[in-house]
Amino acid sequence: MKITFLGTGTSQGIPIIGSTHPVCLSTNPKDKRLRVSVLIEWDDKTFVVDCGPDFRQQMLLANPEKIDGLLFTHEHADHTAGLDDIRPFCFKQGELPIYAHQRVIEQLKIRFDYVFTTENRYPGAPTVAVNEIKNEPFTIGGKSIIPIDALHYKLQVFGFRFDKFAYLTDIKTITAAELDKLKTLDVLVINALRIKEHISHLNLDQALEIIAMLNPKRAYITHISHLLGFHDEVQQNLPENVFLAYDQLKIII
Template identity: 65%
Template sequence: MEIIFLGTGTSQGIPVIGSTHPVCLSTNSKDKRLRVSVMVKWEDYNILIDCGPDFRTQMLNHNIDHLDAILYTHEHNDHTAGLDDIRPYFFRQGDIPIYAHKRVLISLKKRFEYIFQTENKYPGAPSVAVNEITNSNFTFKDLTITPIDTMHNRLQVFGFKIEEFAYLTDVKTIEKEEIEKLKGVKVLVINALRKESHHSHFNLEDALEFINKVNPERAYLTHISHLMGFHDEVQAELPENVFLAYDNLKIKIKM
């Protein structure tokens, strides 16, 4: 299994438009972050987690020629706004399978009504194969996928455990029984917005505490804002098995 970090930034991305913050002015490519998303590559399958506004650029950056499924964590714009750009895949492959909580599907149908229409559908619009998920295991091909139920302030958000890999973003609180589902993962990806506390995201201290509870072999921090600081400086402060993820990072996990 290979994981590609397509984007590791927060909702505004880095650099933030018009910002003169030093991180936004950095010339280090690791300080430039598209909106958060990962591609899980397994056998010949490409499974996308979240499809944000930078989706088209991300697909072109990595020459992704097919897309087998999209898993949605929640309905916020930085995780969903790229749905229309699945059109090239749809034209070649047909309906693209999507997996999401019922609430998220309702939101997508409101925002992208033309994609979900079954009558008088515009011929240039893409279509999706809808799969409603709950907090129970489901399968994609031969993979078992375990949703991880978390809270983003007052909004429910799903993380996903896929074999020995787990991906959680926009987490602020998580119940003990959900943490137990993560025990034994080799690689954990978890959000860490900044060093200061935040009302709806883990900060760096929260994320490191959570990593200690799960105890993976390796952990990667994502959904990072410019307020976290310069990539190289933050990385130098982290424990040996914890890494500040960056756009276009690729990692492999033995299964």
Template identity: 65%
Template sequence: MKITFLGTGTSQGIPVIGSTHPVCMSDDPKDKRLRVSILVECETETFVIDCGPDFRTQLLANPVNHIDGVVFTHEHSDHIAGLDDIRPFYFRQGDVSLYAEDRVIEALKKRYHYMFVTENKYPGVPTFDIHQLINKPFNLKQTTITPIQVYHGKLPVFGYRIHDFAYITDAKTIPDEELKKLEGLDVLVLNALREEPHHSHLNIEEALEIIKKVKPKKTYFTHISHYMGFHAEVEESLPKNVHLAYDNLTLEL
């Protein structure tokens, strides 16, 4: 299984528009972060988790000709705003499969009403094969995916486990029964926004406490703000089995 980090930034991305923060002015490409998404390439399936506003740019940098589905964590703009850029896949392969819980599907229908109408639909608009998720394992073709219920402040969102890899973004708290789903991981991807506390995201200290509980072999932080600091400096300060992810990083599992 191959994992590609399409984006590792928070909702504004890095650099932030108009910002003169030193990290936003950095020349290090690892300090430039698009909105969070990953590309998952299994032996028989290729899919993405979330498609935010940078989706087109991300897939031009990491080209694929076919995707078997888009799996959504939640309905915030930085995770869904690239759905219209699914069209090239639709033109080649027909209906695109979407995987999300009911609340997220309803949000997609409101935001992209022109895609979901059943009458007088505009020509060329994609159509979807919708899979409604609950907090139970499901199959994306031949790949089994286990949802992990976490809380983004008070909003319930899904992380996902695929084999011995798990991906969690936009979490602030993770219930104990969901932490059990993270046992025995080779790689955990976990959000860590910055050093200072935040009302709906884990900061770096809180994320490290979760790592101590679930003990993955290796962890990569994502959904990173410019307030975290320079990539190179933060990377040096982390435990040896914990790293900052960066855009276009690939992992082979």
């Protein structure tokens, strides 16, 4: 399984527009972060988790020949606003399967009504095949995927386990029962927004506590804001099996 981090930043990305914060002014490419998303490949299958406003740019950089489906963690704009940019894939492949909680599907229908309408469709609109995710395993590309249910403040979000790899973003709280689904991982990806505590995201200490509890072989931090600090400085103080992810990082599992 090959994982490409398409984006590792928080909702505003890094640099933030107009910001003079030192991290936003950094010349280190690892401090420049598009909105959070990940591309997952196995066999001849390619799936993307979340489709934010940087989706077009991310696809040009990663250059997949096709994608076999989109999985959504939740409905916030930094995870969904790029849906219109799936059009080139639809023109090439036909309708694109999307997978999401029913609440997220309903939100997408409001924001992108022209994608879902069945009457007087604009011929250039993307076409999707809707698949509802519930908190139970489902199959894509011949692989069983285990949803991980968590809360982003008070909003339900899904993470996903693909065999020995799990991807969690925008979580703040998670139950013991859901954490049990994350044992014996080779790689865990989890969000850590900043050093200071936040109402709807894990901070670094909280993410490290979960990593220590689950004890994956490797863990990667994503959904990072400029307030976490400079990439290289933060990395120096992390446990030996924990890494800050960065845009276009590729790992093999």
